Amino acid sequence: MINELRNLLASAIADVKAYDVPALCRRLNLGDGEEQEAFASKYKYAQRRLADVSADQVVASARQLLSEQEHFKLVEQLTKIDELNGSPVTTLTRRRLITLFDHLPLAREIEDMDFIRGLWPIASLRAPHPSTEATFEDYLHRHTVRNDDLSNRDVLEALGVLTCSRAQLFKLLAALTSPEVRSAPEQVELAEKIDALLRHDGYTLSQAGRISGSPFYAVRPFPTGSPADESISATLAAFDPTQVHARWTMALERRASEPAGAITLARTLLEDVCKWILDQAGETWHEADDLPVLYRKLAKVLKLAPDDHTEQVFKQILGSCQSVVESLGALRNKLSDAHSPGPKRARPQARHAELAVNLAGAMATFLVATWEARQTVQAVPRSTSPTLIEPKQ
Template sequence: MGVIERGVFSDMTSRQPMPLAIPPAMVKELRHLLASAISDAKAYDVPGLCRRLNLADGDEQEAFSSKYKYAQKRLVEVSAEQVVASARQLAAEEQHFELSEQLAKIDELNGPAVTILTRRRLIALFEGRPLAREIDDIELIRSLWPIGSMRAPHPSDEATLEDYLHRHTIRNDDLTQRDVLETLGLLSCSRAHLFKFLAAVTAPDAFSGNEQVELAGKIDGLLRHDGYTLALAGRISGSPILRCAAGADRIAGGCEHLRNARRFRPDAGARALDHGYGAARLGTGGRDHIGTHPARRRLQMDPRSGGRDLAGG
């Protein structure tokens, strides 16, 4: 298997069966997010974009007056099903993180939730430790959230969430890991995005060797309470790539032995994959062929400083 992709927007808009009933508050929020996404277009393109999304026609003069109101007026006239269909079409063509997240949450109404309690326990696994050792935390975060365009939390003097994290984790180091993850929205994000985060922090370019195995085992143990598991999806250069899957009891082998693992052996992972087993077989003794790097400080390198270490001040 090739290198696993961790793009911000991939796998977030795949078509799912329409829920029997979408809560009105979710439909209202989807209308708002879709109108906002449409308003990102040039005013003279908005009427044509709305037509393409199967919304009512209009003229450029109305769009020039207010792009958002132009789109919102047409969205309130159509059914929830049409709003969802139009949102899916736009999200498939353009990158709109919040719109894609709302679509994912609507899709997930059909399945069991990962509870707030489980999410808090998952966040607690990273208290006092980095999100990754093989790469800097900020690199992992950028691969999952468009922090350069996300707003900083209120009240804050920073324009973007990236500026906010830079100030409070690099220059001042006054945010805990829990603060960072809750600010990123891990307590309320879609299940799909949570699973992307868990796949990223257990990937071989985040942690390797025993540390990867032990972290994956702890995550798996927490997910099982909500009916999910961390399963083997493939391997790269002999190292396991893990994914979250539904139905813990249906995964042959699961991660039962992973929680007790002390050594990682790449050939054991290959045999597990060949037999359709989960990540359980990845830690059954043998020599660690990867090793670990010394621990780095969280978000230690300032990308704007040409690599200068600003962690201390």
Template sequence: MAGAISDFSANEVPSLCSRLGLRTGDRDESFKSKFKYAERRLFEKSAAELIPIAVRLLEEVDSYNLSEALAKLQETGQATVTELTRRRIMALFDKRPYSTEFEEIDFIRRIWPTGRMLSVFENVATEQTLDDDLFNAIVRNNDWNNRETLEAVGYLTCSQRQFFRFLEEVTSPLTQSREVQAELAAAVNEHLRHDGCQLIIIRRLSGSPVYEVRPAIVGSPADDAISQALAAFDTDTVHARWIQALDRRDADAEGAITLARTLLEDVCKWIIFEAGESYEEKDDLPVLYRKLAKILNLAPDGHTEPVFKQILGSCQSVVESLGSLRNKIGDAHSPGPKKVKPASRHAQLAVNLSGTMATFLVSTWATNKKG
């Protein structure tokens, strides 16, 4: 903060400090050392008193360093995303670009003011900035990988506000193609949820979701159990679909209902394929489930015990109802003028039922394979 104040002229520093609520002084003291003039007065204030001073100072200067220092002060005592989670999310970009729509350096510039940040190298020209470093390392020489670039801009140590800005920008529809955006948001949320945060859809831009980091809505213990079962079965497709459904369950009811059905379709197709049987691409969920029920011996007609016939018949009804619900109020078809708009409770019901059924099918298949 003293550095930002000392950027003003010696004549201006006393009046600036006065406007900020700091102890007044004379110009002679300021002319001796602007930095020390400000530092002495700042040391007289508590951390709590420094926050409104920094806010007022930012109204007069544009300083990334000061903005970061203020954000970290304001975040003191709050729940934070750990360095481990930041590193896990950073690892998502080890084998993928930050953006499908921007060059790497242009994407970084959208988040960090690299032209006003100091070079990370010692013994370089004083006018060299971090932007010069990035241009040399990314554009000219291709020396840095994505991990090294993020470390250079301070990704691991920046304020949580700045970290969230990165997450929201990297999952923006302006930054990613539609296919990559949904998959990346789900992958980020898989790590964020451990620290009580999640990316949720807050609005749409030309039909594409716009995400914002918010405190995670605490789910049920069943969510974790289902996640573990589906991750063990297939991480890349089935588990990713489940995470996407969870992410949308409270913020995008129509999308969540569509994903609930798609999750069951994925599970049915995977097990049918692993069983060496076949299906048609045109097969809808009820048809897929009937084929799978024969493979897993889940058809009600295959059992004589009344209670099992009733339970398995109910399972079949759940699957058929999920397909019907998705057709009626999901986002897979044109809404039309009379379409019912689902509430979050409808999405919760659909996603929870789908996850439970998917887990049951996966577990049954695992048991059958063991003989």
């Protein structure tokens, strides 16, 4: 990457007048030389001096040049170097993103050429080899306007979407879902599809605000878990490391990639916990019992029914817990993969799965903790009154 940066920097230096090259190299902290050498070859003049400096100096010189003039490819290369420590967006994900536009225009509300001009300086970029056009703009005009012989896939790949910096990719994705480019419901549907693909690589395309009543989107790092995930995992692993904890782990893994499956696992996790505690308590249950029935049986064992308490605040909290369990069952029936979706069934999104899994994990932890607390209390022997010793007669 540094070698490519050296070549791009030498090319950028060579864009200035030959008599200005030595002075520019001095400002960039590169070696000095004579004008005659620069007149022979500006590029070779810069390349010789760049070959003698460290990688850090090459980066510093590139940044200095960019403070004086614009150079798109140089910015891109520096950005890629800056992004080395971050999570990459894989070529596979980029190809999947490009595939979304096989049957979808890049823009609806504006011309594709105007859309591309807002993201790439195509008027100053060279046309891809072996094209005979002078600029990338001429190349696109010939093959997308005069002749319709380039697909959107061809255009995006020619622009470098498979290899561009994450910053440029994210700028493109934000623009593709802008309300100035397409309107709802297509805008929202496209944003959800892009978001689902990005989450595999640790990013999310989420709403960043609204403009004139319409949402606009931006790419951000996607949190891989919540602070509660580790706490819930530890509790469920200690309770049952095979079935219950395994179910929780699978639900976590599928929150982003398989929302419907994660919602199914969220309900099954609570069913598992209820059955296990009922078994340990010596209570009976039937295979036909659904989650609300199992929870009501367990609530009696653990004294979690609202009527078991006199304090209004506890009655409200425990009543809400019961509502959460019933709602999880309803959400699973509506949005999970447990039944045929049918043509009009709502499609679950990652945010629905995250809500369901997090709620199920919190409730499962609460039930386990309550059961263990009651077991601890029962294990403590009750204190007895001291025996009165009668005095000897």
